[in-house]
Amino acid sequence: MSPRRRPSGGRIDRLRTIRFTFDGTAFTGHQGDTLASALLANGVSLFGRSFKYHRPRGLLTAGVDEPNALVTVLRGDVREPNIPATMVEIHDGLVAVSQNRFPSLAYDVSAVNQLGGKVLSAGFYYKTFMGPVVGPLKGTRFWMLCEKIIRRAAGLGRAGHAPDTARYERMNAFCDVLVVGSGPAGLAAAREAAASGANVILAELDPQFGGSANWSGETIDGEPAAAWASDIVGELRDQANVRLLKRTTVWGYYDDNTLAAVERVSDHKASPAKGAPRHRHWTIRAGKVVLATGAFERPLVFPGNDRPGVVMASAAQRYANEFGVLPGDKVAVFTNNDSAYRSAVALNNAGATVATIVDVRAEISEECHTLARQCGAELIVGHAVTATEGGKKLTGIKLAPFTEAAGALSSGARSVEADCLLMSGGWSPTIHLASQAGARPLWDAELQAFLPPEAGKGWVGAGAFNGTFSTAQAIAEGFAAGRVAADLAMVEIGTLPDVEPAALDPRPAPVFEIRAKGKSFVDFQHDVTSDDVRLAHIEGFVSVEHLKRYTTLGMATDQGKGSNVPGLAIMAEALGKPIPEVGTTRFRPPYAPVSVGALAAERFGDLKPERLTPMHDWHLDNEATMYSAGLWFRPMIYGGPGETIEQAYVREARVTRETAGIVDVSTLGKIAVQGPDAAELLDRAYSNVFSTLPVGKARYGLMLREDGLVFDDGTTWRLGDNDFLMTTTTANAGKVMQHLEYFLDVVWPDLKVHLTSVTDQWAGAAIGGPKAREILAACVTGTKVDNEALPFMGIVHGEIAGAPVMICRLSFSGEMAFEVYSGAGHGIHVWEALIEAGQPFGMVPYGLEALGTMRIEKGHVTGAEIDGRTSARDLHLGWMLSRKKPFIGSAMMDREGLVASGRLELVGLVSLDNRPLSGGAHIVEDVDMDNPHGSLGHITAACFSPALEKYIALALVADGKARHGKRAHVSDPLRDRFGPVEIVSHHFFDPEGKRMHG
Known part of the structure; x- marks a missing residue:
């Protein structure tokens, strides 16, 4: 039998013995035990160390509000830290370790912090480490010297590096x-x-x-x-x-x-x-x-209230009745309300000796007197616990008379021997x-x-x-x-169950602090004392929100479930105001810590849904390196032996510009817009006009959000008078569909339009380059593809290898290009026919890296530039804002902030030191490697340009157009990249579009 386990009672299954380890020591428990109850049954009193002072800590509660007994659970190489031992159900093979200690829980060298006294009071790091250093390192901030040591010492449990294999x-x-x-x-x-x-x-x-x-x-x-x-x-x-x-x-x-x-x-x-x-x-x-x-039962605030062996009264009752475990043999009780008396009786019935009940109230009910006699305890009213005795576990308590009205102690202290103190400060x-x-x-x-x-x-x-x-x-x-x-409020409630009456009064004495020598803890996990709360008031933090952040009260993993009200009471006393005037912090999600795995469920690793284009297997068979673009998998490069990524995409882009290339564009969002009011919907959704678009033609369109910022772009094809095929960016396909459906359902329900997402119904391939027309002509039947039959933005229908296709002449690469759409079931068949037709011309397949390179050279925008903060004018697309019609965003697009000078505008950058540029790097006028500052904007996309034989980038820069031809610098301290650049037009290559229109 375990040292503190009752011979019977509780919901545990004593016939099932479970073996587990804690800090490398083997223990046994029973089915139904938590790690907390099982360790308590084995006589363990030390469960953890506190955050700042590394004080020894034992169990305080029995549930999710536990602030002290935080452990790390090991599942193979996977570590999960900061789990309350009260919430861990034991099972065979469970491995748990304590945390926030070195070299061991019993002997923690960081416990020396307890000697820091007021040096480590609230906000000490704001005041201690901010000053300058004198001597040889003069000019260096003290924080810069101490930061690594402090960050290594701070925190609670240590996260692991092994991937979580759980589902x-x-x-x-x-x-x-x-x-x-x-x-x-x-x-x-x-x-x-x-x-x-x-x-x-x-x-x-x-x-x-x-x-x-x-x-x-x-x-x-x-x-x-x-x-x-x-x-x-x-x-x-x-x-x-x-x-x-x-x-x-x-x-x-x-x-x-x-x-x-x-x-x-x-x-x-x-x-x-x-x-x-x-x-x-x-x-x-x-x-x-x-x-x-x-x-939740609240703790009382008195010196030494954190010593192992001090436990909430209801928690001790729960351990005794639910788990059959006694938290101590000789128990004392300290309370300001009636509920603790029932806990005292429960501990007595379970076999513990209840030596003393200390109640700060001078007068208590006859029912409390009866319960005190029932458990054989000495009842001491009008007294308070002023200290706890012992080392890493409780051996006794000190008492003194307490006058509630005056809120003060008086002479007449005495000691009581106890190995467990139950405390109860009321309920929240x-x-x-x-x-x-x-x-x-x-x-x-x-x-x-x-x-x-x-x-x-x-x-x-x-x-x-x-x-x-x-x-x-x-x-x-x-x-x-x-x-x-259930909407049955008017139905009369039937006979209620007969509950054994308990005439105990739940109303506690006013929340207070027993002010005596020693540290009185309010927030146990973060080591926030009552002195810290008063110090915050002295230093001017009178708002409860400021108190919380300055002292970190309520910011631990338990989120102040027990400490909130005592902390407010002490602050209210300091301010001379009642608690409701001081206020309370608002509770925000999550109520209790949530595993990242649960939040990311089925959105990570092999559990993430995968969308594959019809040509996916062909890409893999032809040495494509794939990566995910949203939920889609797309080729990055088709690398040759020994080629780097840069070498591969430069080769693919260069061959495409010299002869021809083909890219899989099946992932573009595609929405069928059909009905008598289809053209009207497009006029309202796009910033430019679509109702004038002839059948058999396509047009580039720009969408704004209601706030006037750019939302998405793409081409829309008119296949019939009332039949349009809208294409969107890959990333925004779902968002655009939701956007249009919202306006149809809520704003314009009178429009006769039907929307259908057809992204998965079409397979798409884009052929571009000087030889693209010849390649297409060699394999398409049923239509001509010359300039007369298929002009720029024209649409024709035909067949390739017997499969029906729809072809539109449009370009994202800046070359003469054609998008070929077929039914998804014909996708691989049409793709292979195009590949075969292109072989005599040296056509190559290219991936997203080459596609991105050519679009940067051409100055076309994608989601990197349409980032939710840019306007059409910022991207030099103001010419697409119609003044002849209203559209979504038109009412807001001219507001002062969107037309003000100094906005970030799209520009091109050329590296002057012939070194690579990276997305996210800042652009500055003057480089300051020690103190990077003065950002003018940032790089959105970068590459090596085979057309220019230079490293180039697109960027958003303040007053960008006015800076054309001027020098600036890239400032990228994370990658240690600093160097000169020239700001130029974002149209690097063929700005007149001769190649695209030729």
């Missing part, structure tokens, strides 16, 4: 009612909503449904609350309209009742089922939400999701807590979330909330 999933769910939390209130709400026929999702953070019913020790309808909860869960599990999600954290509440959740599917399993994900991310769209998220309802939904918290002076305001349109609250700490009343609220959520 993650995404799910979308819709329901009439989402119930968050499965305590008594949540279960009642779920049962009532489900009984009405509503589709219900019940989400519970823990591995077991039932919440506090699993450890409260109460009885409901004459049976243990845990059994009552299990019965309701059984009822819900049998109903087809209910989905139960345990181990699921609802972490974000967004617009339109959209909530985000993460389900921990297999973290608790030694060998997950084949194909099972580790985490599953849920996006839940709910008709109504019931928030039954409970409340878990209102995080309501706050995220836009609800502003309201201060309740009686409960000394922030409560949610009246329920919003999309949600309703129940239970401790509302500040209701009576189980009977919480269940009644749950039933009512379930009916409201």
Whole structure:
């Protein structure tokens, strides 16, 4: 039997022994244990070290609000740091290590920081390391010397470098009612909503449904609350309209009742089922939400309140009742409210000796006196704990008389021997999701807590979330909330369960600090003391938001779940204001840390959807190096033996300009725009006119956003009077479709137009170069392709190798070029026919690098220049802004900011030192390698130009056109690249377009 494990009781399975290691030491636990409960059962009291002072820390809580016991879980070579031990379910082979210590948890050399005293107070790094250095290094900022050491010492757990091989999933769910939390209130709400026929999702953070019913020790309808909860869960599990999600954290509440959740599917399993994900991310769209998220017990602020062995009273009760583990043998209790008395009784019933109950209140109820006698404890009222004794674990406490009204200690100190101190400073309802939904918290002076305001349109609250700490009343609220959520608010609630009454008052004494010698911690994880809060006030940080950032109060991984209200109380006292006037920080997502894998689920690695063009296999067979462009895979280069990437794309671009080249353009977005008002829609969507476009012709078009900035560009082909084929950039295909559908559905529902995404229906190949027409003529039938039959921007229909094709003469490369479209099923057949026809002329296939090179030489824009910040005039496309018609963005395109001088304009750059240029590098007038500054703009795309035999780039530069012919410099400190450039026109090659129109 483990040193602190009870012989019976709890929900653990004592017949299943589980072996795991912590810091290299082997331990055993039982099925149902968390890492925290299993280590506690084995007599472990030291779990971690604090962030700044590296003070020894033990367990404080039993749930997601744990600030001290953070561990790193190892899965092979994969490290996952900063996980509360209270949230790790043990399994055979689990390997966990403590963190933020060296060389070991027991002997951490950084504990010397505790000697720093006030030197390491709040904001010390702002003040200590900013001054100049004297002596030989005069002129150097002290921070520059200390930065590496500080960054190495800072932080919590250490992230790993091994790739995460686990699988993650995404799910979308819709329901009439989402119930968050499965305590008594949540279960009642779920049962009532489900009984009405509503589709219900019940989400519970823990591995077991039932919440506090699993450890409260109460009885409901004459049976243990845990059994009552299990019965309701059984009822819900049998109903087809209910989905139960345990181990699921609802972490974000967004617009339109959209909530985000993460389900921990297999973290608790030694060998997950084949194909099972580790985490599953849920996006839940709910008709109504019931928030039954409970409340967190708050710590008390007194010297030594962080010593291992000091634990929240409700957490100790939970360890005893749910896990069968005693956090100590000789227990003391320190409280300012009634709830801790029930915890004292629970510990006594579990076999612990409750030596003392210390209550700051001078007067308490008769019920509290009765409970104190029941557990055999000495009851000391009107006193406070002024210190804790011991080293890395608690051995005793010191007490002194305390006058609540004066908020001061008086003489008469005494010591009490104890190896565990239960503390309770009142309760803070878990209102995080309501706050995220836009609800502003309201201060309740009686409960000394922030409560949610009246329920919003999309949600309703129940239970401790509302500040209701009576189980009977919480269940009644749950039933009512379930009916409201299911639109049955007027139906009378039936007979409520009979709950064993508890006449304990949830109202605590006012939140305060016991001011005595020693460090009193408010935020345990970040080592924020009460002195730090007062120092922030002295130094002028009177806003609660400034307090948070200056002291880092509430910025740890627990996000201030326990420290928020005590910190505000101390600040309010310093300001001489009540807490509601000081305010509270707003809770933002995520409610609890979320794995990056869950957020990126199915968007990374081999789980990412892959879109392949019809010619994909041909590219691979012909030595193409592929890379992803969005979801598409496209050839980068077709490299020869020993060729570098630059050598390959230069060769491909040069051959294309000398003879001919062919490129796969199947990925371009393609939208069929059809209907009597198709031309009218295009006139409204594009900045230039399309209603005058003849059938059989194409036109280049420019789209703006509503704010007047450039959105996308592309060509649109008129195939019939009411039939257009719009092409978009590869990256913006979906966005343009959404853009047009929005305006048709919401703004112009009267237009008779039908939109169809046909990107995947067409395979596309573009042939360009001086020999392109001859190559096309050699293989196409059913049409001529000479200048008369197929002028620039003309469209013809014919066949290639028996497959129907549509050909448009247009160019992105600046050469005479033709885009050949065929049905996707004919794509590879037509491609190979074109390749065969081009062999006598020396035609080469080219990839995106060569395509990019030729478009840079020509000065054409892509998404690198259409970056959401540029206007048509910035890109020298102002000639496309029609003054004859309104269009999307026309009302805003001439606003002052978009026509002001000094805007970034598209220019060309030529490297004067014949060294490569890189995208993202800044352009400056004068180089200052030690202190880069004075950016005029940045490079958007760069290459080596075979046409110019120089390194060139496109860039966005302030007043760019006025700088043509002038020198500047590239400043790229990340790549250590500095050098002179000349600013020129963005049209490097064939500016008149003779080759394209020839």
